[in-house]
Amino acid sequence: MGENEGAVVDEYVPEQARCGFRKCRQPLPPPGPRGGRPYEFCPDRTWPGGKSCKQLAAAEQALREALGDDAVPAGALTDAGQAFDQAAAAVTGPLRTLSNALDAVTAHLRDEIGSAVNQADAAREAAAEADRQRDVALERAAEAEQAAEQAAEAARVAAQAESLAKATADEAVEARSAAQLAQATAESATAVITQRAKEVTEEAAEQRTRADKLAVTLAARGEELATRTAERDAARTALAEADERRKTWERLLDTQKRELTAELDAVRAQLRDQDARHREAVAEQTARETASRTQLAEVQTELTAARGQLATAQVKISQSEALHDQVTVTLSRIRKRALAATTEPTTPLRDDLLLILLGDNPSEKPASAEPDTGKVSG
Numbered sequence: 001m002g003e004n005e006g007a008v009v010d011e012y013v014p015e016q017a018r019c020g021f022r023k024c025r026q027p028l029p030p031p032g033p034r035g036g037r038p039y040e041f042c043p044d045r046t047w048p049g050g051k052s053c054k055q056l057a058a059a060e061q062a063l064r065e066a067l068g069d070d071a072v073p074a075g076a077l078t079d080a081g082q083a084f085d086q087a088a089a090a091v092t093g094p095l096r097t098l099s100n101a102l103d104a105v106t107a108h109l110r111d112e113i114g115s116a117v118n119q120a121d122a123a124r125e126a127a128a129e130a131d132r133q134r135d136v137a138l139e140r141a142a143e144a145e146q147a148a149e150q151a152a153e154a155a156r157v158a159a160q161a162e163s164l165a166k167a168t169a170d171e172a173v174e175a176r177s178a179a180q181l182a183q184a185t186a187e188s189a190t191a192v193i194t195q196r197a198k199e200v201t202e203e204a205a206e207q208r209t210r211a212d213k214l215a216v217t218l219a220a221r222g223e224e225l226a227t228r229t230a231e232r233d234a235a236r237t238a239l240a241e242a243d244e245r246r247k248t249w250e251r252l253l254d255t256q257k258r259e260l261t262a263e264l265d266a267v268r269a270q271l272r273d274q275d276a277r278h279r280e281a282v283a284e285q286t287a288r289e290t291a292s293r294t295q296l297a298e299v300q301t302e303l304t305a306a307r308g309q310l311a312t313a314q315v316k317i318s319q320s321e322a323l324h325d326q327v328t329v330t331l332s333r334i335r336k337r338a339l340a341a342t343t344e345p346t347t348p349l350r351d352d353l354l355l356i357l358l359g360d361n362p363s364e365k366p367a368s369a370e371p372d373t374g375k376v377s378g
Helices: 002-006 053-067 074-167 174-340 346-358
Strands: none
Touching: 074 174, 174 346
């Protein structure tokens, strides 16, 4: 137990995984508490244009597969990717603004259309209510006219009764009181009926006035309904125009995408041409270096030969200098001997000069052999 407690347990700590997108390489979060497949790319990070690391990595891989790893240098591929990202961001920004504007216009038009439809429905309901009230007023007016006709008929009957009572007044005195009573009753009834007819007529006039007002209101509602209908049609037309503009922008976007694709293809072709020219330049440089090495070897060979010739020339020069020194010494000796022999006979001088020219040193000659320069010939 004591030995195991003192032992050190080495735990393997795995290196934290990083994003698979080459331009990101941020640390990845660990899997959830339930485990599962580890992340390969950043799950939440987005780049300009709303693209994720996984999408950009897939696009980069597709571009590499399309161009080839050996055909395009890494720097050129990075520049092309950045140019494409910038172009995509430049195109995506206006399109997003346009999409937001179209969404706002669509929502506003939908609200206006809904409001117009609601107002049209309310106008229809008001018109229906006005029609119903007008029908009720017309019915009441018809009833009032019928009541007035009935009152007029009653008045006519009362007048006939009064005439009949006056006609029979002479014949029946006993019936006079009854006739007078009937006349009074008829007059009262006539007054009541007349008053009722007047009231009914006034009510009918009021109903007609109200019906006219309702007709005016109905006409106004109809005009408002026509206006709302026109506004709704205009809104639908504006919505159709906005949809057409959206389609136009989509077509422009497709055109720009095709143009960008064409430009990208042109850039790829240029990169291929540059790579081919680079390879040709490298081949030419290699050929020039090979030729330079050959020329250098030839120059070194010529230099070695020249060094040999120089060494030979230096030996010859040394020999010439030695010979020159020897000749100089000889001439000096001859000159000295000639200067010393100005008072001597010619024979010893000639002998000494011969000795000097033959390489013998006349100073080594015995004194007995020298002629007697002081002897005077007889």
